[in-house]
Amino acid sequence: MSIHLAFYQPDIPQNVGAAMRLAVCLGCPLHIIMPTGFIWKDQEFRRSGLDYIARIDLHKHISWDAFLEATTSQRKLLMTTKASQPYCDIDYKDGDILLLGRESAGVPEDVHATADKRLLIPMVAGERSINVVNSAALVLGEALRQTNNFPKG
Secondary structure, eight states: OOOEEEEESOSOHHHHHHHHHHHHHHTOOEEEESOOSSOOOHHHHHHHTTTTGGGOOEEEESSHHHHHHHTTTSOEEEEOTTOOEEGGGSOOOTTOEEEEOBTTTBOOHHHHHHOSEEEEOOOOTTOOOOOHHHHHHHHHHHHHHHHTOOOOO
16 A cells, blocks of 8 residues: 545646656555536646556545545645645555545645645745645655655666
């Protein structure tokens, strides 16, 4: 088992493409929680995802409820600027899902309430946020390090 990535209703297709590449290269399943803020076209992702798209472990969920139903036994760790616990101060477990919100609005309060933990990336005071895929990569690296789940070259 590995750490999973999940993107809640992403707005920007280029970020989804970058997340796909990250997930393939680090051997992590990727969950996309619909709807997206763009028209999903598999053909476009095949073109922009180069040869990575053929190897991704991609799970598209038609809604938040469908995602919850499919992942009942896994912890959901929400990355949010509204948290107080730094991402490096928890113990990650195999099967954890790192959940990231919309680029434009994060996640609604019911998603916050459902998350098992809310995690923060400490930043310079006054700055808004880090790009969602950069955030995913940063936290995913720590989670993979702790669980010893880095790909074995």
